[in-house]
Amino acid sequence: MTMAMMTYLEAIKKGIEEEMARDERVVIFGEDVGGVKGGVFGVTKGLAEKFGEERCFNTPLTEGQIGGLAVGLGLVGYRPIGEFQFADYILPAVNQLISEASRMRYRTKGDWTAPVVYRAPYGGGVRGGLYHSQSTEKVLFGQPGLRIVTPSSPHDAKGLIKAAIRCDDPVLFYEHKRLYRLLKEDVPEEDYTVPLDKANVVREGEDLTVIAYGMVLNHALKAAETLSEEGIEAEIVDVRSLYPLDKETLVKAAKKTGKVLLVTEDNLEGSIMSEISAVIAEEALFDLDAPIRRLAGPDSPSMPYAIALERAFLVDEDKVRTAMRELAEF
Amino acid sequence: MTMAMMTYLEAIKKGIEEEMARDERVVIFGEDVGGVKGGVFGVTKGLAEKFGEERCFNTPLTEGQIGGLAVGLGLVGYRPIGEFQFADYILPAVNQLISEASRMRYRTKGDWTAPVVYRAPYGGGVRGGLYHSQSTEKVLFGQPGLRIVTPSSPHDAKGLIKAAIRCDDPVLFYEHKRLYRLLKEDVPEEDYTVPLDKANVVREGEDLTVIAYGMVLNHALKAAETLSEEGIEAEIVDVRSLYPLDKETLVKAAKKTGKVLLVTEDNLEGSIMSEISAVIAEEALFDLDAPIRRLAGPDSPSMPYAIALERAFLVDEDKVRTAMRELAEF
């Protein structure tokens, strides 16, 4: 297997590029996505030049339209990828995503389908304030028919975006904007996909189970290394498939250690971690040696701008480590 | 206390009417809300005639605008009530509800506020198919700054809508459309309010705790009567404050019996019951004698139209009773 060093951002771009080369039905669009800018983070830079302005293009500043345009293209055989410039700006498109994309297959019993991908950079820690930091996955979570996934490593980023593009279901693909340039690793240059419906045990351990995704998953991985020196071995699971959840893997990992820490950078209430907690409480109750613990942002409406406030909101490596240690020692 | 027999619908109407009479800052609007029709369910019938077309009026068929109009009126001192004709049609307004209503106070640290009420008939069992049956509260749940409440009885309906109108926070007020005419009881004619942040123990029992709201709460109440004859006594809690949750009451009730059944007519995953489960798993784990059980609709995208399918979706009294019995016998 030939490998190449790639950032999380480059891995996503590479995945899209390969799929566009392999399947001319793949088209991509959004605000600033076409032309020479190629997205405000640069994910689509160069694609318009390579694949033409018809397959990689700018839309007007209208997210509802981006949502519906994708569905319409999906109906007639395309594999559209609509980009929301920030996950915060999915909100104007919620109606299209829930009423149309997620229900098209069901309401026609499969006669019509919406094989579309929506990409959206999410997450905080970038001084983005209330409206450039949000984790909006909770808003779209629990809408059967729609899949939500997010990669937490460059390897998964490439494999997951490719799987999403090939998938016959609508997939909402979240990209953590802090990870774009922070993570770099060797990624296969060959064609591969990562399943859309599988969580991933990224570290084995016996003392406690940490379930997370995105930036906080990476905090947990680092914290696990230092805790290992203290003799605490954490099992760490990357949720990856935010909806539907891979319950089997999650429950198994919970049962394995009997101590479960759920970490999200979103607010505590109504987060994906609440559902995971419910699943574990239902299916693994008697295997638990400690109450399921959730670590999350405070219940303020997203993340304030001022440094002290942003820090107070963010679940950082220290907070994760402390929670892990506490739970291990329970 | 003078009492009057009222349906759930009449109680809501009465609450609005009293508040409009008592406070001229209260205005109400939405599609078909004004004029002689007074709403597709008739909740606002007569209000335009009584309080004038300026204070009770029709809007164009535009939910985003209904959402934002309310916030704007709230900014300049009014107590607006915006009606969404069906809870399904909140979806085009999600951006206004999340980005504006729920964040106005926080993002100005209280300088500007949005003391608004949004009303929406929700729930299934009315042959409404995919788009007239939904429980959309999960979409707006977990947005700090926004309150979500729903009454499950005529008494609460009147007191809760009055409290919502007087509240300085934005309140999303869900009305179960099956309960509109189904429930009828004596309701005080005097002025009273029901707190927006308190769950309500509606039945005391020792054998298991059922937590629910809306139609399925009423199923649980009926089931509890028949189960009582079998010697099973259920504690039943009406969630009422869907967000933020009244954790104290919920956890206390869970601890009391050690057996918890959470019932919702929404899909299982991502429902309010998932959060409640997580709260209980966190705070009452060692008081539980059985895994927390959730009873909910299947994970199909809302409720299909055909009779057999609608029935298959609905959590009816029998399903609730069976689940209660099973849990009691665990």
Added chain:
Amino acid sequence: MKKLEASGLTTEEIIQAYRTILLGRRLDERLWQLTRIGKTSFNISGQGHEVGQVAMAMAFQPEKDYFLPYYRDMSACLVWGMTPKDILLGSLGKEDDPSSHGRQMPNHYGSKEHNIVSHSSTVSTQFPLATGVAYGAQLKKADYVTLTATGEGAANQGEVQEAMNFAGVKKLPMVFVIENNGYAISVGVDEQYANEKMSDRGPAYGFPGIQVNGNDFAETYLAFKKAADNARSGKGPTLIELMVTRLTSHSADDDHSIYRTKEDLAGLREKDGLTLFEKQLIEEGYLSQEELKAIDSDLRKEIDQATEAAERMPDPTADSILDQVYAD
């Protein structure tokens, strides 16, 4: 000048148009019957829209053009290829209902076979979808045209503007229709919009907007023909405001006598395009009174047979509730 002849259609086509218009009326009457006797729970009706819809739909090529209708578009769907039985299967919520296999409420017309895209109850969400279908034609270099419709109330939804704006930018091969029947449930146009005509919104997005009298068959047909031709030949989209009449209450759940004036209600029959069309057929010598009657009784028989056939079909079974949530 003869009104119908002005359409440029052949005698055969005009008689076919009449059959479809009358079929739409009679079929809808049947749906109301089924609702009254409780065999279906709901109906929402295109009565008063039929002439306009049939004239509109005949300007397209249903074997390749796409249609994204709204709930009143039964007659247009009949032109596009759906049969009375198809419609009845939907109203009865049957498994073989091509619109939704019994999953959606009645009148949510769709058919994969006939390029009629499924729509939701959430009004106007089909507008952005239609732009995607139309952009697909540009990508494929295919010459199909996409037609999408909504009511004059629903046309105020933000998504409608966003879709029309995009269609203008990309010069998409499509036609937008606003079927203006003067009411959005109980809300009249004065409370719905302040512009004189809804067709004024076409130019606001960079393409023509035309208001046509939906009771004038030829005027409607020719306007849509031109719009469809323009779309097909790369000249971009057109918005057509189709002036029609809502002869019935909004739906089976509504009673319009509460909010419509007596004069309005009394004047409805005069605004019925079907009666006008029949008068024109006779005046212009296409059909005699006798022949009209014969067609009517043919259609009634056809509908009776379709109803019986549809009623015999199986209902969806409870165990299929989770089918086709996801692929596989």
Added chain:
Amino acid sequence: MKKLEASGLTTEEIIQAYRTILLGRRLDERLWQLTRIGKTSFNISGQGHEVGQVAMAMAFQPEKDYFLPYYRDMSACLVWGMTPKDILLGSLGKEDDPSSHGRQMPNHYGSKEHNIVSHSSTVSTQFPLATGVAYGAQLKKADYVTLTATGEGAANQGEVQEAMNFAGVKKLPMVFVIENNGYAISVGVDEQYANEKMSDRGPAYGFPGIQVNGNDFAETYLAFKKAADNARSGKGPTLIELMVTRLTSHSADDDHSIYRTKEDLAGLREKDGLTLFEKQLIEEGYLSQEELKAIDSDLRKEIDQATEAAERMPDPTADSILDQVYAD
């Protein structure tokens, strides 16, 4: 005809206008400096919009009129009563920032004291809000006017149409502005809309739409004056498309040299309304070159002092993170 005099404003007012325009420019330059040296993390700039904004805002009565701005509206906010220190407190994310108390990113201008309503980063959500503020005037029988602004890209959002549609129906006392600087980040107007002018959308909602040259102070002032007067006297809303120039990159996170042509970039200075305004001031005898310079150095001092004062103010503290989520 003298250009500035045509505004009908007094010499004092015109000189005051100039001070504010230049203040807007110099203050923004300061914000860029603070960004470069890392004292703030972000800036988004109204350079090239100042003349139009000041002319616009002067047509209103800030002591009672409401303003729902967007992120480039610093100069208009200065006219409405905000001070350079207020703006700086926001950029530095300080506790006393009147816009958000350090909770929002820089340039999200607002001030309860000055009737400037807080806005989100989600573009154009202020449009529906503004209709609520304006409907409040009708309910109160108050004669305040509501002004709200957005960019030409953001003006395509569905919520903008819904708000304008409602304003038309209720003849609300308000003025909508689209500040058209030709770009939405990197996306030019050809990819954003196909209508000739954004002001064409006013008539599509039943009220006047006017395009004005935002570098022409008098033309802009007079157009807004008329619009504000119409609103105040019950004649309903107006949409004004204000043609301006984006002299800078979209924001501190953008580099426009990548997507703007060399000629476009080279021509920017010529399209700078500030230079034109200064030329007019001198030509029409309002101020001498010397006096301009004196004003400039005054303002620079004022900004230095404001910066120092703002920097000394306290930051929000971590323990306030949950303050004012709910009432009480």
